[in-house]
Amino acid sequence: xxxxxxxxxxxxxxxxxxxxxxxxxxxxxxxxxxxxxxxxxxxxxxxxxxxxxxxxxxxxxxxxxxxxxxxxxxxxxxxxxxxxxxxxxxxxxxxxxxxxxxxxxxxxxxxxx
Amino acid sequence: xxxxxxxxxxxxxxxxxxxxxxxxxxxxxxxxxxxxxxxxxxxxxxxxxxxxxxxxxxxxxxxxxxxxxxxxxxxxxxxxxxxxxxxxxxxxxxxxxxxxxxxxxxxxxxxx
Numbered sequence: 001x002x003x004x005x006x007x008x009x010x011x012x013x014x015x016x017x018x019x020x021x022x023x024x025x026x027x028x029x030x031x032x033x034x035x036x037x038x039x040x041x042x043x044x045x046x047x048x049x050x051x052x053x054x055x056x057x058x059x060x061x062x063x064x065x066x067x068x069x070x071x072x073x074x075x076x077x078x079x080x081x082x083x084x085x086x087x088x089x090x091x092x093x094x095x096x097x098x099x100x101x102x103x104x105x106x107x108x109x110x111x112x113x
Numbered sequence: 114x115x116x117x118x119x120x121x122x123x124x125x126x127x128x129x130x131x132x133x134x135x136x137x138x139x140x141x142x143x144x145x146x147x148x149x150x151x152x153x154x155x156x157x158x159x160x161x162x163x164x165x166x167x168x169x170x171x172x173x174x175x176x177x178x179x180x181x182x183x184x185x186x187x188x189x190x191x192x193x194x195x196x197x198x199x200x201x202x203x204x205x206x207x208x209x210x211x212x213x214x215x216x217x218x219x220x221x222x223x224x225x
Contacts, residue, residue, distance in 0.1 A: 033212060037154070042199055045212030056212050088154045102146070102213070104156035
């Protein structure tokens with residue numbers, strides 16, 4: 001049983017560009033959460049998707065958007081990239097009704113130059 | 114908004130020592146997570162607590178809801194325990210998992 005997978009593992013983008021990160025949840029999970037972790041800091045909650053809708057959102061600008069597909073996989077989109085968006089982006093999944101134990105993916109390291 | 118504070122920020126110890134990492138939070142929670150993050154980023158969930166104490170191998174996690182405080186203990190520490198340990202809390206009370214609020218982590222190094 002594959003756990004949470006994320007792609008790509010590393011990404012380099014230029015300021016002003018747009019980026020899409022992808023996450024496949026653990027089998028049986030229907031809820032996906034995205035986190036941003038700057039170097040040396042703890043992760044910060046971006047948003048959570050359930051039933052293809054954004055259910056909760058952290059303190060991130062509208063440049064950060066997402067999507068959840070019928071198969072529960074999810075995308076994180078960031079527009080108009082800033083240097084400060086350079087971070088590790090983590091995806092976590094759980095089953096909304098069975099447990100709240102979140103399983104984390106390996107992350108995508110985004111570098112904005 | 115819940116504030117999560119961890120201490121110490123950095124900890125270096127010798128193999129075999131008993132390790133304690135502390136976490137305090139400002140607002141009542143429904144669950145607290147202890148996570149382990151190795152270099153490269155991968156995060157592993159160690160414990161999820163809402164009361165009392167849990168033990169898994171050499172790891173013990175405790176929580177005091179009244180004092181808004183949790184501790185993670187490692188007995189007979191080993192160099193492979195070297196990692197960043199992160200405390201995260203969930204404030205919501207509804208079904209499913211609300212977004213977690215994370216501490217900044219404790220960077221633990223166990224020297225042989």
